[in-house]
Amino acid sequence: xxxxxxxxxxxxxxxxxxxxxxxxxxxxxxxxxxxxxxxxxxxxxxxxxxxxxxxxxxxxxxxxxxxxxxxxxxxxxxxxxxxxxxxxxxxxxxxxxxxxxxxxxxxxxxxxxxxxxxxxxxxxxxxxxxxxxxxxxxxxxxxxxxxxxxxxxxxxxxxxxxxxxxxxxxxxxxxxxxxxxxxxxxxxxxxxxxxxxxxxxxxxxxxxxxxxxxxxxxxxxxxxxxxxxxxxxxxxxxxxxxxxxxxxxxxxxxxxxxxxxxxxxxxxxxxxxxxxxxxxxxxxxxxxxxxxxxxxxxxxxxxxxxxxxxxxxxxxxxxxxxxxxxxxxxxxxxxxxxxxxxxxxxxxxxxxxxxxxxxxxxxxxxxxxxxxxxxxxxxxxxxxxxxxxxxxxxxxxxxxxxxxxxxxxxxxxxxxxxxxxxxxxxxxxxxxxxxxxxxxxxxxxxxxxxxxxxxxxxxxxxxxxxxxxxxxxxxx
Amino acid sequence: xxxxxxxxxxxxxxxxxxxxxxxxxxxxxxxxxxxxxxxxxxxxxxxxxxxxxxxxxxxxxxxxxxxxxxxxxxxxxxxxxxxxxxxxxxxxxxxxxxxxxxxxxxxxxxxxxxxxxxxxxxxxxxxxxxxxxxxxxxxxxxxxxxxxxxxxxxxxxxxxxxxxxxxxxxxxxxxxxxxxxxxxxxxxxxxxxxxxxxxxxxxxxxxxxxxxxxxxxxxxxxxxxxxxxxxxxxxxxxxxxxxxxxxxxxxxxxxxxxxxxxxxxxxxxxxxxxxxxxxxxxxxxxxxxxxxxxxxxxxxxxxxxxxxxxxxxxxxxxxxxxxxxxxxxxxxxxxxxxxxxxxxxxxxxxxxxxxxxxxxxxxxxxxxxxxxxxxxxxxxxxxxxxxxxxxxxxxxxxxxxxxxxxxxxxxxxxxxxxxxxxxxxxxxxxxxxxxxxxxxxxxxxxxxxxxxxxxxxxxxxxxxxx
Numbered sequence: 006x007x008x009x010x011x012x013x014x015x016x017x018x019x020x021x022x023x024x025x026x027x028x029x030x031x032x033x034x035x036x037x038x039x040x041x042x043x044x045x046x047x048x049x050x051x052x053x054x055x056x057x058x059x060x061x062x063x064x065x066x067x068x069x070x071x072x073x074x075x076x077x078x079x080x081x082x083x084x085x086x087x088x089x090x091x092x093x094x095x096x097x098x099x100x101x102x103x104x105x106x107x108x109x110x111x112x113x114x115x116x117x118x119x120x121x122x123x124x125x126x127x128x129x130x131x132x133x134x135x136x137x138x139x140x141x142x143x144x145x146x147x148x149x150x151x152x153x154x155x156x157x158x159x160x161x162x163x164x165x166x167x168x169x170x171x172x173x174x175x176x177x178x179x180x181x182x183x184x185x186x187x188x189x190x191x192x193x194x195x196x197x198x199x200x201x202x203x204x205x206x207x208x209x210x211x212x213x214x215x216x217x218x219x220x221x222x223x224x225x226x227x228x229x230x231x232x233x234x235x236x237x238x239x240x241x242x243x244x245x246x247x248x249x250x251x252x253x254x255x256x257x258x259x260x261x262x263x264x265x266x267x268x269x270x271x272x273x274x275x276x277x278x279x280x281x282x283x284x285x286x287x288x289x290x291x292x293x294x295x296x297x298x299x300x301x302x303x304x305x306x307x308x309x310x311x312x313x314x315x316x317x318x319x320x321x322x323x324x325x326x327x328x329x330x331x332x333x334x335x336x337x338x339x340x341x342x343x344x345x346x347x348x349x350x351x352x353x354x355x356x357x358x359x360x361x362x363x364x365x366x367x368x369x370x371x372x373x374x375x376x377x378x379x380x381x382x383x384x385x386x387x388x389x390x391x392x393x394x395x396x397x398x399x400x401x402x403x404x405x406x407x408x409x410x411x412x413x414x415x416x417x418x419x420x421x422x423x424x425x426x427x428x429x430x431x432x433x434x435x436x437x438x439x440x441x442x443x444x445x446x447x448x449x450x451x452x453x454x455x456x457x458x459x460x461x462x463x464x465x466x467x468x469x470x471x472x473x474x475x476x477x478x479x480x481x
Numbered sequence: 482x483x484x485x486x487x488x489x490x491x492x493x494x495x496x497x498x499x500x501x502x503x504x505x506x507x508x509x510x511x512x513x514x515x516x517x518x519x520x521x522x523x524x525x526x527x528x529x530x531x532x533x534x535x536x537x538x539x540x541x542x543x544x545x546x547x548x549x550x551x552x553x554x555x556x557x558x559x560x561x562x563x564x565x566x567x568x569x570x571x572x573x574x575x576x577x578x579x580x581x582x583x584x585x586x587x588x589x590x591x592x593x594x595x596x597x598x599x600x601x602x603x604x605x606x607x608x609x610x611x612x613x614x615x616x617x618x619x620x621x622x623x624x625x626x627x628x629x630x631x632x633x634x635x636x637x638x639x640x641x642x643x644x645x646x647x648x649x650x651x652x653x654x655x656x657x658x659x660x661x662x663x664x665x666x667x668x669x670x671x672x673x674x675x676x677x678x679x680x681x682x683x684x685x686x687x688x689x690x691x692x693x694x695x696x697x698x699x700x701x702x703x704x705x706x707x708x709x710x711x712x713x714x715x716x717x718x719x720x721x722x723x724x725x726x727x728x729x730x731x732x733x734x735x736x737x738x739x740x741x742x743x744x745x746x747x748x749x750x751x752x753x754x755x756x757x758x759x760x761x762x763x764x765x766x767x768x769x770x771x772x773x774x775x776x777x778x779x780x781x782x783x784x785x786x787x788x789x790x791x792x793x794x795x796x797x798x799x800x801x802x803x804x805x806x807x808x809x810x811x812x813x814x815x816x817x818x819x820x821x822x823x824x825x826x827x828x829x830x831x832x833x834x835x836x837x838x839x840x841x842x843x844x845x846x847x848x849x850x851x852x853x854x855x856x857x858x859x860x861x862x863x864x865x866x867x868x869x870x871x872x873x874x875x876x877x878x879x880x881x882x883x884x885x886x887x888x889x890x891x892x893x894x895x896x897x898x899x900x901x902x903x904x905x906x907x908x909x910x911x912x913x914x915x916x917x918x919x920x921x922x923x924x925x926x927x928x929x930x931x932x933x934x935x936x937x938x939x940x941x942x943x944x945x946x947x
Contacts, residue, residue, distance in 0.1 A: 034560040035536075037550055038543040043520045056535075083537070084522040102535040122535075126526070147577075148526040337521075342581035345516040397516070 011095065012052040016073055020055055020097070023065045028103075030054040039098045042083040042090045043145075044432055045346050046396055049092040051078065056103045060178060060186065060217040063099065067215060068184025070097055076464050079211040081122065081150030085157055086349055087430030089210050093465035099215060101152050107131055108218070114192045115223045116175060121152025121216050128221075138226040140167035143426070144337070155216050158208030160426030162333075165384030166256045167224075169426065171207040178218035179206055182457035192220060205452070210428050211463040213456045227292035230258065231302045232326035233319040235287045235309035236280060240264070242313035243285035244360035247383050249308045250289075251356070255301050259290035260384030261333045264363055267340065267378040267391075268332075274339035277331045280316065285363075287314075287383060288333045290326075336380045337391075344376070344393035350409060352416040353425030356386040365415035366390045373408040375401065387425035413439065434469045504558065506782055507594035507738070512552025514590075517582045518545045524574035524584075529867045529885050530567055538564045541574035541584055548591045559599045565591055567878060569871035569885070570734050571834035576841075576865075585773075585839065586780065592736030605877075613735060613873075617695045617727045618744075626699050627668045634665055654879035661913035662700055686716040686816060690757035690805075692748070694767045695727035697906040701930075704909075708763045708809055708932035714819050714939050717759075717812075724751035728762075730770035730835075731872050733777065742781045745774045746795065749802045760802065763809040763932050765833025765905035766872060769840050771806045774799040808836055809932055810904060814845035822941020823855030824934060829898035831889070831912060832864045833905030846904050846931055853938045856900070862892045870911030883918075886911060890919040893926070901928045 012020075012031075021029050030036060031053050040050045052075075057063045070077045076096025083090050092098055105122035110132060117132060117139065125146040132139050142161035143149055149159065155177075160169040176190030189202040206214055237243040247260060263271065263286040272279045279286060287309065291301045306317045320326035341347040354362045363379055366388070370377035381388035390412055394405050413423045413436050423429075423436045438446065450468060453460075524541040525531045531540035538547065547561040565588065572585050601609070616622045633639050642648050642659070649656035689712055693705055709719050729744030748771070752760055762768050770777075778786060778799045786792040828850055836842045851858050869875060869885030893901055893915070901916070903909045909930055916922040 030536075034547055034550070034556050034564065035538045037556065038537040038546045041520055041546065043522055045519070082522050082525060083520075105535075124526070145522065148522050338579035338581070341519050341521075341579045342517070347519045347580065395516070 012075065012097075016069065016075070017053065019069055020053060020066065023069070024055045024057055024062055028056040028058070028062075030056075039080065039083075039100065040092060042085050042088065044086050044088040044091065044430070045348050046402075047088040047091045047093075047431055050095065051092040051098040052095045054098040054100055056100050058103050060104075060180065063101075063104075063180050063215055063217050064184050064186055066097065066099060067180050067182065070461055071183050071459060074459055074461060076461055077215070078463050079152070079156065079215045081153030081156075082124070082145070082148045084145040084149045085153060085428060085430065086351070087157070087210075087424065087428040087432040089157060089428050089430035089463070089466060090153075091431060093431065096461075096464075101150065101215075101217075104217065105150075110135060110137070110223075111192070112137070115225075116192050116220050117223055118218065118220045119151050120218060121150060121155070123151045125149045125151060125154055132223055133226055136226050138224040139173065139221060140224065141170040141173055143170075151219060151221070152216055155207055155219055156209065156211050157428040158426070160382070160385075160387060162259050162261065162382065164382055164387065164426075165260055166258045171204065173222045174203055174207050174219060175222050176220035177203050177206055177216055179214040179216055181214050182459065182462050186217075187214075190220070208428070210430060210466055212453060212466055213462065215462075227258075229295040229298045230290060230292040230323075230326070231298050231320060232329050233289045233302055233306050233309075233317065234329040234332065235289065235306070235314040235318075236283045236316040237285040237287070237309075237313065238282060238315050239313060240284045240363055241360050243287055243383075244363075246287060246309045246312040246314065247359060248357060249312055250305050251384075253304065253308060255291075255305060257289050257301070257305060257384060258292040259288065260382070261288040262286070262359070262379075262381055262383035262388070263288075263332060263336060264367075264379040266376070267336050267380045270339040270343065270378060271332050271335050274342070275331060275335045277328070277335065279332060283315075286332060288330060290330075333380070340378055340391050340393060344395055346394045346396040348392040348394065348405065348409075350390050350392070350412070351381075351387060351425045351427045352390060352412050352421065352423065353385075353387045354416055354419045354421030356384065358419040358421065359383055359386060359388075361419055362386075362388060362416060362421065365419075366412055369408040369411040369415070372411070373404040375405050375408050377408065382425075385425070386421065429467045431466060431469070434467055437467065501598070503782065504594040504598040507590045507597070508548075508552055508558070510780065511548050511587045511590035511594065514583055514587045515545045515549035515552065517580055518542065518549075519580045520546070521579060523577045523579060527573040527577035527866075529569055529571060529573070529869065530881060532866075533881060533884050533888075539567055541568075541578075544568060545582065545584070545587060548587055551591070558595050561591070562595045562599050565595065567881060569834075569867050569869065569874050569878075569882075571867035571871065572838040573834060573865060573867065576838045586776065589733050589736065589738060590780065592734070593738045594736075596736035609735060609737075613731055613737065614740065617731055618740060620724060620726045623695050623699060623726060624668070626695075627665070627702075630662075630665045630699060631668050635667075654876050654882070657914045657918070658875070658910055661910065661917055663703070665700070666702070685718070687718070687758035688756065689717045689719045689759050689761045689812075690752050690755050691719050691721045692725060692728070692752075692760055692762035692767065692771065693721065694762060694764045694906060695731075696910075697764050697767070701906060701909060704763060704930045704933055707930070707936035711813070711818075711932055711935045711939060712761065712809075715813055715816050720755050720757060722751045722755045724754070726751075728767040728770040729777075730766050733770065734872050738777070738780070739782075739785060741770075741777060742785055745777055745799065746786075749774065749795075749798050752802060753798065758805065759812060760806045761809055761812055762806075763904070763930060765808065765836025765840065765842075766907060768806060768808045769835035772803050772840060774803045808840060808842050808845070808904070810836075810845040810849050811840075811842050813935075814848045818852065818935070819939055820942040821852070821854055821935070821938035822943075822945050824853055824900075824938050824941070825855050826857070826899035827859055827897055828853075828856045828900040828902055828934070829859050829861040829893065829896045830864060830902040830904075830931075831861055831868055831893075831908060833903070833908055834867050836904050837865055846902070849931055849935065850902055853934060856934075859896045859898060861896055861898075863889075868908050868911050868915070870905075870907035872907050875907070875911055875914070882911070886915045886918070890915045890921060894919065894921060899925055899927065900934070901926060902931050902934060903928060904931055
């Protein structure tokens with residue numbers, strides 16, 4: 006409004022024709038706030054933000070961008086933690102928040118068909134009202150969009166037993182980089198007609214196409230749920246307990262871990278009653294038929310005691326369960342308020358290496374004199390080493406970077422991965438060659454080249470790294 | 482009027498250079514606080530204006546980023562002003578925030594910077610100066626306001642205005658408010674309060690210094706009297722300290738932080754003149770402001786409270802004052818009340834945002850409502866979300882306010898409630914407007930403050946007990 010954008014007026018006018026005057030944002034202040042997501046240290050500035058309300062509008066916007074060779078950055082609520090929605094080379098941010106209808110809940114086929122802007126938590130509530138269950142529950146589910154969850158293949162607290170977003174996608178409608186529309190999969194439980202393109206687009210971080218509709222798998226809502234909390238004075242004992250639970254053929258709905266630093270922060274912030282000197286806390290939950298839940302939660306409690314837990318509490322009621330879960334719920338809050346900048350990473354290892362990984366994180370933090378506390382999904386080996394720092398302090402940020410480099414190196418060495426659920430985006434792109442062989446990366450590049458030869462879809466993500474040492478981009 | 486000299490506070494410089502220095506000082510203060518934001522976006526789900534628009538600049542995270550950009554120099558204050566203006570200031574984002582970002586402080590200080598720097602259209606300037614500055618700015622202004630309101634009705638002007646529909650045409654939002662205002666009693670009949678003696682038939686629970694509030698006393702003064710009766714019935718001795726004024730919330734929200742500081746100092750002085758165990762009020766927004774006096778004064782600019790040790794003394798006085806502040810429901814929720822008669826109906830409750838998200842008082846109002854015999858309590862969906870009143874937001878941003886209100890009234894309708902209980906002045910007026918506009922008032926919905934409901938139930942208990 007007050008200042009013209011770098012996109013020329015002719016293109017802006019065409020965009021305005023497609024999405025209508027209130028579907029286009031070019032005001033500098035209004036554009037500026039579409040330049041970030043939840044990833045610390047990364048910022049860009051789009052030339053325009055558009056808010057399509059239909060697949061047809063998305064198609065037309067992408068076709069226009071292809072013709073003009075302008076970058077297109079699909080975006081939901083901007084909660085991702087890898088810089089996946091930062092418009093690093095300007096272009097058009099395609100905000101899908103207004104495509105937010107739940108199109109259908111099919112109780113006969115146990116599917117939900119949704120537009121990409123539907124909020125994850127809203128879908129949870131909508132299906133649970135009908136006694137159904139959509140398990141993926143990333144930490145940001147109160148505001149994250151399904152489209153964003155699909156693009157990042159988001160995980161969550163229920164990953165161990167129920168898997169991640171990708172495990173619940175049956176079919177997609179996708180706008181390709183040339184503006185063409187394709188459909189993949191559908192409501193068939195079995196369908197092997199051709200390559201599994203559904204899986205290809207899930208986790209593609211907006212680099213292969215724009216998801217405009219998804220058909221998701223639902224489950225019956227578990228009848229019952231119980232929670233237990235175990236406190237350990239030795240990290241290794243907690244890790245042994247995790248292995249022993251799985252070895253006993255129990256797959257808990259949730260198996261979360263908090264390290265000493267996190268426990269101390271939570272206790273200081275929320276006074277939930279965790280004892281001093283706890284080296285590790287495990288939070289366990291099981292869901293399913295009442296009888297099985299009661300049996301397995303008791304059995305898990307017993308295993309924790311046997312492996313040396315100094316305290317085990319099994320919740321007798323939902324209210325008590327909520328109280329026990331508070332320790333995990335407050336983890337991010339307790340940590341995030343200690344310092345201005347919070348860097349939440351997601352190094353992941355096979356769960357048998359949990360204790361080794363936590364030790365490696367603690368050693369790296371100590372060596373580089375930075376504060377890193379770790380919590381996360383012990384059951385699936387997906388840890389969240391969380392660094393508390395200040396992005397304005399360049400000297401400290403260099404040490405933070407060095408510590409994380411060691412952490413990712415350790416994760417890969419232990420047979421793990423550089424990112425369990427946040428995606429590569431910008432933040433991890435330089436580490437990707439640590440995890441994938443050159444040949445594997447070549448296959449991925451070939452796929453990218455085939456689907457987006459002009460490179461207009463979310464450029465500057467995933468493949469930019471040359472295996473260099475990571476350089477933390479300081480906020481300009 | 483000699484507002485400025487009360488409390489012996491020096492006036493801030495008002496020349497051009499002074500204003501610019503003031504703006505940058507406020508912006509620096511706000512800007513520094515923005516670094517605590519981790520941009521997780523959790524606040525978006527709690528924000529009424531984001532919920533309505535789905536636009537990042539109208540979300541707390543977006544506004545924080547805008548303030549930070551202005552602080553770092555990428556944007557100007559006038560670039561960001563429209564988005565800060567559209568914030569209702571409900572502070573639900575603070576409850577949702579994992580990182581403890583002091584959003585309210587960022588908002589108020591950024592608005593203070595904008596206020597000294599960005600030119601407003603003249604009708605808005607006039608309304609701010611007269612309405613907020615003169616009428617709400619001093620006890621004398623408040624008395625004048627009561628007289629004006631009374632005269633408006635007594636002279637038949639109100640009837641004329643309504644008959645011609647003039648106000649509805651010129652200023653629809655004000656017209657809607659005007660239409661739901663209850664009759665104002667003659668000011669000479671409500672003017673003075675005397676200290677009550679505690680009732681002798683109930684155990685004595687302490688001495689309450691009652692805070693009236695400005696609009697509350699002007700427009701809904703009867704609710705204050707109902708609250709005082711309930712407090713007395715519960716065994717509290719109630720005094721109404723003379724010399725008290727507006728809490729200053731309306732000034733702070735509008736970015737007039739110096740005015741807000743003057744209101745705070747005046748009230749602190751007025752309440753120091755009486756002995757009391759508690760400072761009690763019935764408006765969640767005012768209570769929040771009273772409880773935040775220490776923060777407000779701590780952020781006051783250099784010289785505004787004098788120099789140390791004078792300044793330190795003010796901070797200490799503010800702390801002692803705020804420690805004693807309780808919301809009406811907070812004080813009464815667990816105190817024995819005299820036998821209550823039955824009120825029939827289904828009651829639901831709309832949280833006062835500042836009672837819930839700033840004072841963190843969530844259960845006490847609900848507990849009190851559940852204690853009234855005959856009433857069935859149902860929880861209002863999204864009760865923790867703003868109704869769109871936001872102090873004077875319904876007048877400054879009528880369009881967004883109306884959208885938020887419409888959603889609210891749809892939820893109220895779904896509960897099937899016959900009574901909508903409130904705990905804050907602006908919410909009370911806004912929901913009266915909502916009941917009128919949605920037609921729920923014609924279907925029998927009454928909007929009542931919790932204090933009125935308790936007062937009525939206690940009165941009925943007395944009748945049936947006699």
